[in-house]
Amino acid sequence: MPKLKADVLRELSTADLRQKLAALEDERFRTGFRRATEPVENPLRLRTLRRDIARIQTMLRERNA
Numbered sequence: 699m700p701k702l703k704a705d706v707l708r709e710l711s712t713a714d715l716r717q718k719l720a721a722l723e724d725e726r727f728r729t730g731f732r733r734a735t736e737p738v739e740n741p742l743r744l745r746t747l748r749r750d751i752a753r754i755q756t757m758l759r760e761r762n763a
Contacts, residue, residue, distance in 0.1 A: 702750045719754045
């Protein structure tokens with residue numbers, strides 16, 4: 699899954715952003731857990747996930763302000 703661009707995310711509705719956030723947080727948990735128990739094929743994926751999660755959280759905060 700490629701990095702999520704900010705302009706693409708801005709086009710999504712708040713409900714869609716919340717869904718995507720939940721999916722990314724679940725994937726981050728699973729990847730982190732897998733990383734602790736076995737070698738991960740793409741270790742940089744965890745960094746990308748954290749940044750995408752932060753990007754979505756920022757947009758949700760902007761919409762609530």
